[in-house]
Amino acid sequence: MTIEELGKALRARDTSAEEITERCLQRIEADNARLNAFILVMADQARQQAQALDRELAAGRDRGPLHGVPVSIKDLLDVRGTPTTAASRVRDGHVAEHDAPAIAHLRQAGVIFIGKTNLHEFAFGTTSDDSAFGPVRNPHDPSRSPGGSSGGSAASVAAGMALATIGTDTGGSIRIPAAACGIVGLKPTYGEVSTEGVVPLSRPLDHVGPLTQSVADAFFVHHALQGDHIAATPAPMPLTGVRLAVPRAYFCDLLDDDVRARFEEALGRLRSAGAHVDDIAIHHANDIGPVYLHLTLADAAAYHAATLDRMPERYTPNVRLRLETGRYVLAEDYVRALAGRDVLRREVDAALAQHDVLALPTLPIPAPLIGATSVQVGSRSDSVRNLMLRLTQLFNLTGHPAMSIPAGTTAAALPCGVQLVGCRAQTDALLRIALACEAHINPVRTAV
């Protein structure tokens, strides 16, 4: 059931917030031991919130589209009265005194907090298998990663344990698990949603956004995260005449065969629906990886330096080692990376000056096996981390809004995603185009 469908059923008195909350809690009870999506299940508080919100609706107080909707929260955001673990023993003993502003907005909008979800430790990874609470598993195939770092969040929605979830995205950590789990994930424009009360990874690249079952649901949650309560379903932008730009070089050079086939099928459907598709180039695309690496490693190392010295044994081994490497990045190379970031931002701006959105795959590969360190794509083997970040990290560097929508499955029934990228500060326009694309690429099917 989507948020839209629940809203109609709640207002028709066909169901209640209490009933839908119980259904989510039953799914958690049935599947969390297998998927390890949740670090904390807030069953008692969720039931109390649901009862109170049902009473409000019966009394005529309607908080809007998220009234009575069970939502899970990545355990990187402060929810008052609960620990924010960041999936790390480094934060043992922490309890949040206040809601992060984004969470406070959701509380005001009538969201029911069903629990805190597992993630890659400190959001510093793309697979969600380095966690102090053990690896998260993909609901489509538990031998595989759900992607990351918001892996528990994506798994919770894909498995029907929550109707939506809140993630963070510093290099793709919303879009990667959304694609790997077959749901929608939105990284808004940089700065649009507050990151206060969120454990940082790289502050200049960190974003907060929703993972949902549909684009319309992402629209509702995105607005609620900003304290902006939208009542009406957004109108899809007609696809006739919409200009899509496909960056082929680099972005389509290294793709799993099934991922490439699903992407080309999606483009074909959008063309048939009237969209105009052009191939374009991002000239410095080959510099994305080096630019991103120098910025994130140094930013993350600066945040973690004191605890790396004081309590190194509390980090998971792989995350600790990656953080340590950031301590060796030279200031002169960090400055070069900042210059590269500006160049890349201008190139994406230029591509979007002539087009409405960029379209590219979200992930070059389907969800990898848990514990895999490298994957073969055609004749080339590359690290899982490089491959998972390859198509998403650019838009953290540039700040453009980007989202992943489901686009079919591989022969092994693993989800694929198409990524759409809009103009900066025009997240709503991106969502309206995505709404139209979704109807042609992947009509909504829901989990609960």
Added chain:
Amino acid sequence: MTIEDWLKAAVADAERRGMPELKPLLEAIARATRALRAADFADDAAPR
């Protein structure tokens, strides 16, 4: 500092700190730094 000098110093420091397993990660950063410094947006005070 040249990339070669940087890598040598970084690996020696990692070993001194008891983390020899950092070496392959530092080598990967060195490759990325080489690409970064070769990019046409990297400043060069002499006319090119």
